Amino acid sequence: MTGAPKTPRTVPRKSATFDEHTLSEIRRAAATGIYDIRGAGAKRALPHFDDLLFLGASISRYPLEGYRETCRTDVVLGDRFASKPIHLKIPITIAGMSFGSLSAQAKEALGRGASAMGTSTTTGDGGMTEEERGHSSQLVYQYLPSRYGMNPDDLRRADAIEVVIGQGAKPGGGGMLLGQKIGARVAEMRNLPEGIDQRSACRHPDWTGPDDLEIKIQELREITNWEKPIYVKVGASRPYYDIALAVKSGADVVVLDGMQGGTAATQDVFIEHVGIPILGAIRPAVAALQELGMHRKVQLVVSGGVRNGADVAKCLALGADAVSIGTAALVAIGDNDPRWEAEYNALGTTAGAYDDWHEGNDPAGITTQNPELASRLDPIEAGRRLANYLAVLTLECQTIARANGKSDVRNLEPEDLVALTVEAAAMARVPLAGTDWIPGQNGR
Amino acid sequence: MSVKTLSNTALDLSTLSVREVNRILHAAEDGAFTVLHPNGAHALACGLNAPIDVSIQGHAGYYCAGMNKAASVTIDGTAGTGLAENIMSGTVRVTGDASQSAGASGHGGLVVIEGDASARCGISMKGVDIVVGGSVGHMSAFMAQSGILAVLGDAGEALGDSIYEAHLYVRGKVAGLGADCVEKEMRPEHIAELRALLDRAGYPDVDATTFRRYGSARTLYHFHVDNVGTY
Numbered sequence: 001m002t003g004a005p006k007t008p009r010t011v012p013r014k015s016a017t018f019d020e021h022t023l024s025e026i027r028r029a030a031a032t033g034i035y036d037i038r039g040a041g042a043k044r045a046l047p048h049f050d051d052l053l054f055l056g057a058s059i060s061r062y063p064l065e066g067y068r069e070t071c072r073t074d075v076v077l078g079d080r081f082a083s084k085p086i087h088l089k090i091p092i093t094i095a096g097m098s099f100g101s102l103s104a105q106a107k108e109a110l111g112r113g114a115s116a117m118g119t120s121t122t123t124g125d126g127g128m129t130e131e132e133r134g135h136s137s138q139l140v141y142q143y144l145p146s147r148y149g150m151n152p153d154d155l156r157r158a159d160a161i162e163v164v165i166g167q168g169a170k171p172g173g174g175g176m177l178l179g180q181k182i183g184a185r186v187a188e189m190r191n192l193p194e195g196i197d198q199r200s201a202c203r204h205p206d207w208t209g210p211d212d213l214e215i216k217i218q219e220l221r222e223i224t225n226w227e228k229p230i231y232v233k234v235g236a237s238r239p240y241y242d243i244a245l246a247v248k249s250g251a252d253v254v255v256l257d258g259m260q261g262g263t264a265a266t267q268d269v270f271i272e273h274v275g276i277p278i279l280g281a282i283r284p285a286v287a288a289l290q291e292l293g294m295h296r297k298v299q300l301v302v303s304g305g306v307r308n309g310a311d312v313a314k315c316l317a318l319g320a321d322a323v324s325i326g327t328a329a330l331v332a333i334g335d336n337d338p339r340w341e342a343e344y345n346a347l348g349t350t351a352g353a354y355d356d357w358h359e360g361n362d363p364a365g366i367t368t369q370n371p372e373l374a375s376r377l378d379p380i381e382a383g384r385r386l387a388n389y390l391a392v393l394t395l396e397c398q399t400i401a402r403a404n405g406k407s408d409v410r411n412l413e414p415e416d417l418v419a420l421t422v423e424a425a426a427m428a429r430v431p432l433a434g435t436d437w438i439p440g441q442n443g444r
Numbered sequence: 445m446s447v448k449t450l451s452n453t454a455l456d457l458s459t460l461s462v463r464e465v466n467r468i469l470h471a472a473e474d475g476a477f478t479v480l481h482p483n484g485a486h487a488l489a490c491g492l493n494a495p496i497d498v499s500i501q502g503h504a505g506y507y508c509a510g511m512n513k514a515a516s517v518t519i520d521g522t523a524g525t526g527l528a529e530n531i532m533s534g535t536v537r538v539t540g541d542a543s544q545s546a547g548a549s550g551h552g553g554l555v556v557i558e559g560d561a562s563a564r565c566g567i568s569m570k571g572v573d574i575v576v577g578g579s580v581g582h583m584s585a586f587m588a589q590s591g592i593l594a595v596l597g598d599a600g601e602a603l604g605d606s607i608y609e610a611h612l613y614v615r616g617k618v619a620g621l622g623a624d625c626v627e628k629e630m631r632p633e634h635i636a637e638l639r640a641l642l643d644r645a646g647y648p649d650v651d652a653t654t655f656r657r658y659g660s661a662r663t664l665y666h667f668h669v670d671n672v673g674t675y
Binding site: 146147150151152153155176178179190191192193196197199201205206207212215216218219222223224225226 | 466493505510526532544545548549568571587608665666
């Protein structure tokens with residue numbers, strides 16, 4: 001006789017709610033008593049451009065011949081009031097990233113790559129460096145709440161000015177550059193003691209609200225002889241109202257950054273839980289511009305998770321005039337490259353996941369002020385890689401535009417798109433694929 | 445108000461636009477100018493970049509003398525928000541009161557407000573020296589990085605909140621100090637520093653020893669969990 005059959009056991013089951021990362025974060029919080037600070041943008045799965053598809057041409061629409069028929073990519077930014085608007089050869093710009101958060105070599109590489117492709121780069125908190133001015137044929141100078149390194153000479157030698165209200169990774173948040181990255185040069189540029197944790201304010205020191213902003217923009221124009229385009233950058237939170245107010249305030253260009261947009265250092269809880277995905281922000285922004293009669297007159301630049309030419313094309317089809325890339329540009333020049341895997345492992349992470357950019361130990365020499373690490377990045381070679389990447393984005397975008405019968409990438413339109421999910425259909429305001437249903441539109 | 449006309453170029457805002465006035469001032473490499481009928485115009489005499497003298501006869505609006513470099517600007521009246529914001533060098537003086545954020549993020553030079561200054565005077569100051577003949581409002585010298593703020597009257601709530609290395613001197617009462625701002629000993633070198641500033645600002649008869657000194661306790665210079673209740 002054998003014994004009674006054993007009771008079958010279920011296999012161990014881990015919680016979908018309390019997943020491995022969540023559990024590790026609870027343990028980390030319990031051990032330290034302080035929230036997690038990291039770089040990069042939102043890492044959670046979000047409705048994104050992958051949830052959209054282009055329809056292409058068929059009987060009802062003619063495609064254009066690839067490699068033969070022209071498909072323009074150039075764009076002019078800031079011709080509303082400025083006497084010297086920005087002329088870009090491609091509709092892809094480099095987003096604001098500071099010297100301090102990035103090494104001088106990285107800033108130079110971004111300038112070299114962007115200039116080779118006829119597009120612009122952008123300064124960040126901390127002022128303008130000679131490396132980025134010297135290697136950027138078109139440089140946008142950020143005007144930030146901290147005013148670190150802010151001076152009228154740099155304002156005048158910039159090609160455009162970007163008044164930063166917020167960014168997608170942390171709408172409503174200021175900045176934090178930890179002491180490890182406040183070396184002598186960064187400290188001098190920011191007029192702060194070396195080695196201390198440096199805070200960047202979340203509000204501008206001398207204006208509050210759109211009425212004040214209008215006067216601030218007037219001042220910036222007066223100082224720069226009404227030559228420079230004035231951009232206003234906001235994080236995606238209430239895009240319809242924010243873009244309308246930016247236009248009312250006199251912006252030449254509005255920059256809209258979704259929650260997937262990167263940051264140098266912010267609380268993880270902020271990055272993952274404040275703001276909205278760029279997919280849900282573009283159409284309300286465009287609606288505001290259209291209702292004001294300012295679409296294409298005040299240009300819209302969008303950012304936050306742009307990775308390939310399809311993403312670029314989708315942004316343009318939804319109504320943007322150009323896109324901006326930050327994280328993807330860093331990856332192109334070598335960030336999170338598997339060649340440094342052993343060193344990422346030594347830091348307790350792995351290539352592709354490294355986000356402790358605030359600690360200044362980046363093996364790739366990009367998000368660091370450590371001279372030895374920074375010297376690993378060859379700005380000429382890295383700039384070449386960025387130029388290659390920008391070329392691919394542009395070619396991919398053109399490929400899609402031609403397939404949809406467009407002789408200019410900015411002729412792409414919402415009617416060229418469908419959505420794969422109900423959520424994406426509602427956010428992008430395009431039909432669910434195979435239907436004529438746009439959730440939330442026309443009372444449906 | 446007296447109108448200076450001798451060896452002066454008069455710029456009358458009742459007939460010229462702010463753009464035209466600023467263009468003339470920006471083009472000048474030296475000389476003296478009198479701006480008439482400002483009537484609260486914004487962005488007046490901002491972005492000056494040469495050692496010129498500018499007298500504004502009347503009230504100025506927002507950002508008067510903003511980002512000033514080398515020039516000497518006097519407002520014979522009151523000034524709106526952001527007087528001499530981000531001043532780099534030179535001198536900006538207002539004979540009356542100034543609205544909020546006077547001298548905000550100033551990197552150098554001297555700002556003198558003979559009357560009172562409203563809230564956030566000297567916010568984010570980065571090397572500018574500011575002397576206020578009257579009192580300053582709340583949150584003055586918020587996140588002040590360097591430079592000197594001297595107040596002959598009183599200071600409002602939260603003076604020097606989150607201050608870095610700026611030096612604050614107040615002769616009257618302080619309604620309250622902000623996070624990480626503490627009163628400090630007034631040593632001889634501080635009296636000498638203040639004395640020199642008061643002389644430069646046109647207050648030779650004010651006794652520097654009657655001021656109290658405030659500055660950073662430097663306890664928030666590194667983000668630490670023990671300070672969470674302070675932030």
